[in-house]
Amino acid sequence: MSPLRGAAYPRPVPSDAPAPLSTGDDTVGPRPSRPVLSIAALLLPGVALAAVLAAAITSVTAGDVLAALGLPDPGALTRLGLPVARVVAESGAVVCVGSLLFAAFLVPPQKSGTLSADGYAALRTAGWSGLAWLLGSVALVPFIAADVAGRPVGEILRPRVLFDLVDAVEQARSWTITALVALVVTVGCRVVLTWGWTVVLFGASLAGLLPVVVSGHSASGGAHDLATNSLLYHLFGAALWIGGLVALIAHAARRGDHLALAARRFSLVALVCWLAMAFSGVVNALVRLPLSELVTSDYGRLVLAKIGALLVLFWFGYAQRRRGVRAVVEKGNPGALLRLGAVEVLVMLATVGLSVALGRTPPPGSLGVIPGPLERLIGYDLHGPPTLARLLLDWRFDLVYGAGALVLGGLYLAGVVRLRRRGDRWPVGRTIAWLGGCLSLLVATSSGIGRYSPAMFSVHMGGHMILSMLVPILLVLGAPVTLALRALKPAGREGPPGPREWLLAFVHSPVSRVLTHPLVALALFVGSFYGLYFSGLFDVALQEHWAHLAMNAHFLIAGYVFFWPVIGIDPSPRPLPPLARFGIMFAAMSFHAFFGIALMMSRSVIGEIFYRDLNLPWVTDLLADQRLGGGLSWATGEIPVVFVVVALVVQWARADERTARRTDRRADADGDADLTAYNAMLAKLAGNDRGPRA
Structure with a gap:
């Protein structure tokens, strides 16, 4: 039996029953350890591949960059540890985002608003991947500080030195903020059980991706407005696509309920994410890279490799939609979905490694170039x-x-x-x-x-x-x-x-x-x-x-x-x-x-x-x-007053018209009973007034 199929959950409780809690007893609730092991069996090879790929590429290009800028070498530990830590952080982030997406929108909660067993399983996976996101982000802070200062990371770990560098280096500050958001999301995944709070955690996890966007190549230099905006689409699309696929495969492996519904919904999400990634990637590359440097520079060759990976992923997505999703929807068989999805996740994580290496490689012509005031400040x-x-x-x-x-x-x-x-x-x-x-x-x-x-x-x-x-x-x-x-x-x-x-x-x-x-x-x-x-x-x-x-x-x-x-x-x-x-x-x-x-x-x-x-x-x-x-x-400020006054008068008049029409329809239906009763009351009062005088 494969490790994916070995992680089985008890069947969900009825929809009108309260959600079970894991208390260590075999009779209640899903166990969080088994899905974590199955997810780890799927992700560890891919994360290791991405880390090795990113470290190997950056070890080749980093030395040339440092020599071109005349900066001291921070040491092999920093050159290799920085891309590895970033791969761990970004892999944890995308799995956390995708698992929360799955728990919030791909599988339905119980009628009481509490998460179902499948949603709870995805939530616990998000908690463990959020922990990896947190640890990778924390490790990145001293590595980035050491890389910028050109000093061994051991010297940077002194509290005073590290605090000063974090205050001065924008990327280090960004990853510090990211670590704080990851901490909140990780803790939240441990205490949340309702659908509404899961949606809040999902939004917080997306917000945790933002600090990374505003630092790096895209946030500096010319046209940084286009580069940063395109990177927003690229990063969100990658997180929802990769993380959502991992969550869907884990759900199929444990034979969870509503698999066909989750597969259909994720198929639409994956298509939108791929289009967003392809479009934003092209825009970002055109902003940072002249077409003449596409083949002759390290940055351009990495861009070509990433384009090739996206095309391979598009083929996998097409095959997944035609075979895996159709087999699940029509036959209830998740076999094709698991086989294609496992390979697709490996290719996705390898693409993450290429992205990390791309982020560590400066675009051609950017070394030593100081943009003018307008380009530097507004782009x-x-x-x-x-x-x-x-x-x-x-x-x-x-x-x-x-x-x-x-x-x-x-x-x-x-x-x-x-x-x-x-x-x-x-x-x-x-x-x-x-x-x-x-x-x-x-x-x-x-x-x-x-x-x-x-x-x-x-x-x-x-x-x-x-x-x-x-x-x-x-x-x-x-x-x-x-x-x-x-x-x-x-x-x-x-x-x-x-x-x-x-x-x-x-x-x-x-x-x-x-x-x-x-x-x-x-x-x-x-x-x-x-x-x-x-x-x-x-x-x-x-x-x-x-x-x-x-x-x-x-x-x-x-x-x-x-x-x-x-x-x-x-x-x-x-x-x-x-x-x-x-x-x-x-x-x-x-x-x-x-x-x-x-x-x-x-x-x-x-x-x-x-x-x-x-x-x-x-x-x-x-x-x-x-x-x-x-x-x-x-x-x-006076113009909206005119709009609002006109709109309010029109709405008020229409409300009166609707009230009058409702009154007329009611009168036609009951023979104007209200008016007849009112006249009878007036007649009775008039008769009472005449009686004593007579």
Whole structure:
């Protein structure tokens, strides 16, 4: 019997029973040790292969890099230990992410909301792989510090020296943060038993991948905005694909329930992840590598090797879908899935080794090259002052928010088409509002407004107003939740929960109820203006590309959370009466007007160091540019009031019309019984009044 098939779980308990806990007794709950052994039997050869591959390649290229830069050699232990530790950390990360994905979305929980036995098994696997992620991340910190300092790792392990180097080296700080996130996820996997908290852990594990993205080749040099954004897709796609496949194979090996459902769902995830990895990999390579150096440089040859590995993985994925998934769905036989999947995991982990070696190899032409101020700080050059034509036509596509706008628009139209094919109607005005919001998001982030926004405060404030006010207003008027609930197929009473049920769970979750509380929504929407710009936080955020991404996300989310209960068509977790909606809206606009006036009257420049380093020739007075931004904030703040007032009046009138129609239908059905009873009561009162007088 193979080690994969040797790991067997007891059958899941009935769906309405509480989840069993492992207490050491043979009669209760799944044992965590057996799946860990089966996963280890599958992963250890692949991780060892990836580690040997990464160490062998970097041992050849590292010496040339150090010699070219004139840096001292940190020693063989650091040269070999650093790629090995990174392979361990990244392998643990992808298995942890994939196992949590499996537990949260690929197999259904029990009806009580507690994880099933299969979900619990994946959760325990995530805990053990999270421990490997944690240990690898901790080991990377001194190795990276020693590599940058050019000193043996034994000297770096002194607490004071290590603390100073971690504070000075960005990559060491990133892996320290990653280790903290891995610690939280690992501990959480030991104490969590419910589906909702598993989803939270899954989100935390994805967030743990972000610190690595913002350091390294992609976060430095020219075009670092495109390189970093493409690496986000690449890293998330790899984690979900590789980790999800490992979790699926482990589930098939222990003959778990809902294998066909998990295989179908993962097949779609794998296809999307492969497309994201292929597209982002091409973009990242084009940014970092001239085509003439594709064959002649070590970096280019590693890129070609990784492309070849991705093509092999595409073939495996195609064969997996045609043979493995079909055999599971149609015949319930996981044999082909196990055979193809085991080889595919080995190729995937070898690709991880190539990726680690690629990260340790500098792109050609990058050694000793110092980019200019604009390329170093914002990643690209500007072609002159921001005229109206440049703001509208000088585009630089944002791979995160520009692509997000296109995807959101496409998904919405797909939902509308599904309703129309079914014979249902959907208001055209809602479609126009949603597509207008998507177009506004695309223009604010990818047109000349998005291009000049990182370099000029006035343009940044204009983009801020679009993202926090115009885009959320249009999106909430599109009623996306209502459309999704009508377009998505319900699971039924006995069926496993799907996207429709997940959406309902989120809308009614405590998180949504807290965020849509009027005071919380008002504080997020208005308080963030003052907290971001008047606390010094904006000065720090200007230096980092990831901080720009985070700011845009905050503007969008805070605006959507605020306008959803105010003018949203979708049912809100906290419905508000019309007068309360007007009151909250006017309170927010009053605070917003004070913010714009405060910017116009300020005598200190926000982000002065950053903007002076840019030294734009057409921005000679930074304070005047800031006051222009304050004026834009104050003036544009009045526009949403018009939108909101009109929307509220229309919604109020339509609510009255619906109430009147319901009353008329009820009167027609019961012969106007309410009016007859009311007249009879009046007649009786009139008779009582006449009786005593007579």
